[in-house]
Amino acid sequence: MQRLAFFTLQHIHQNGLNLLSRYAEIESILRRHLPPSTVDLFARPEVNADGSTVAWYTELQGQPHLLGKSQADQQQFAQIQPHIQQCLNVIHHLNQDLSAKGLLTPDQSTLLTQLVEGAKHNTVQVYMINNTPVMTGWGLGERIAEPVPVSAVPTKASRWYWWLLPFLLLLLGLLLWWFFWRTPLVEKAAIVPLAEPPKDTQPLKETPPVELPKVEPPSVEAPPEKVCRQKIIPAQAPQMVIVFNNASGMRYTIKEGIKKIDDFDRRLEREAVPRKEIDYMYRKPNRSTASKVAVNNILASIDPHIDIGLVELKSCLTRKPKTSAAVAHGVFSAQQRETLKQKINQMKVRENQVPGTPIYEGLEKALTMVDGVEREALILLITEGNGDCTLRDPCQLIKQEIQRRPKLKVNIVSINSPWNATDCLASLTGGHIFNREVNSELQLTELINQAVKSVQTAEICE
Template sequence: MQNYINLYPAFISLVDQHLPAGYKNLFARPHLASDGAIEWYSDINGQPVSLTALPPTEKEQARALLQQKLIVIEQLYLKLSINNSAPADVLQVLSLASRQPDERGVWVVDGQPVITAWSESPAVPATPVAPPGRRWWWLLLLALLVLLAFLLLRGCMPTAEQPVQPAPAPLPVKQVCPINRTKQQAPEMVLIFDASGSMSISMDITPDELRRLMQDKPVKNFDREPRRISLAHRSAKQVIDEVPKDIDISLVSAATCQQVDVTPAFSFDQRNDLKHAIDKIQPVGKTALAEALEKAGKQVDGVDRDAIIVLITDGEETCGGDPCEVARQLKQSKPRLQVNVVDIMNTGAGNCIASQTGGSVYAVNNTHEFNEMMNKAIKEYIPEGCD
């Protein structure tokens, strides 16, 4: 067991290097106590509950999540062993880790399964996961010896006639169906509406009318429907109906300088309230993109969970802020955050925001493109083939 304790950092580092955040938390961290017992710890906050003691529905959800993660761990082992991409002793531990554990040794913390060891005997809970007892050393050592013998013998066998195909890479969490991920794994979403005065301009305005308007010359009915803000309302309400049920959505309205409003996150059951809030956004003054981005970033995790901000805008910052720098700092502190920009009239104002965060820009040049570009802006967060 001491060998496993010594190998644990390298094993977890390997998992963390190749798989999304969260997979390393599947395996509790071993610690050799002063009395010789093995204690197990997890970085997940919460009260551990034995998998066998959960209510039926929660038990099945935890089992499904556990099975999904073990399959991914097994795929990683096959891929690395074929390519000899990791030390043999670490690969041995990875192989053991991919096997179905005794459910009495599995604990559930904050909805996440945590394996304390691989054995027939259950572990005992501690902080937050506890020691299973000293005989793990002998069982794990025996398993490692058996695996080592198998690997040595396999080296003497003739080469297989059919090559083993590399395992497919696991899906990003944002493309996993809600039924196969926990609420804590679900991405977060924020919609930013540029509610500056220019958003009242009609999408059907002619180039000559727009030129006169920019010269502060009078233009009759420049705010006739369909206005930019009206189409933004309609498309946003249409697109949130496609967002998976486990994704909460916050709303940021940038009316003018130092007047940027933020809502709490709306759950799926509150989507109608979200639509009503969207309809209330109306054009007011200048464009406060930097402040809007800063406040939107505070609404999401972006470290342990994927997050997307969809910025709907028709122009550049006019409140003195630096949205490009805000975007850069957001990405630095929240590596799993991206900003996609719906650029009305292809102004290029949001190009640096998207590029700084690994996002994309979707240009809207006319009325008919609005829905299409909004759909594209969130498409990668809508898993395919889900019920």
């Protein structure tokens, strides 16, 4: 753990001491439900005994760089701002969700609210460590005020006429008075004869006012009220399984493009690469942590009638088919979504470098959780694109299964991968391959969101 900053607390900062002193409780809540990359955004505060100073620490390794006011730093801050805002939104929604389910006390809910608000205070400083933002100073100070638009200041050449304004207002008032008070008198004088009309002159007959026919607005019938119902009937609800790759290739950062990762991976196979360079290519957010954030973000959008299965793929320890490297974590109902999130967050990437992933075995386990004959079945494979490590052919497995499971579909999210060994699984089942290059958790969330459109909540309105 390294120290990033040291603050001397002033009287104006005392309101934030309660929040800082309870950070351990806040961190415990966040780590139970959110991936480490979200929690790492907040530097850990350590307040001294008399509450006069606070030091800020992080578990991230690397050279920290404080983003200042230079143009380059401001450009970098603009690039990471969406990531910071996304993390704050995730914590906000987690607070609402847990509070609604009675899993947080009102005091704990207030702490999470103060944490999100504290990340927007004017004492916040942002450090970059291996392209990962870490905030110090949160919870202190005051919220940054929104900029107020400033009206244009008149030039000296145009100021000379301002003294005329009171006179113009007075003149306008006199004109209004003359109009509203004199007009009735004029009208009254106009209808009083000044002298008797001549005898041989017939008086003018007063013309009766012409009544205009009343025009009734056409009657418009109110549109019938829409009646909406859920599109998905529980007994006919589609089924879904997430096959989550946790092989060693998922340690690669998403901050680097496909070509650079491919070149580095080839070097790693044939030569000794310095540990510092390896750590840099494994820095967060990596494929694994970003996938966890993305999946947890879209779980709430999955229709509540749909149960979700979870299969974890790890790197093969050997190439023997009998050695299991795929784990079936079970099927989770809508009421167990929080448990599913915890299970996803607890998964860890394998350290060993055996090439490939147990895709064949993982698909076998996923197929036991879905029907695909009478009910729609979606298998979502989140992967780094590598092939099967037991040298079995997963494409042949799906080719056989699709003959008796016509409603089976496999969608693949391939994260910045130069390989396409599993593309056949999607093409054989009429599924889709989502392999657009991403460099942030937000972009990966959007990609996975597209891959699960068919099982998200929908309504039919009649």
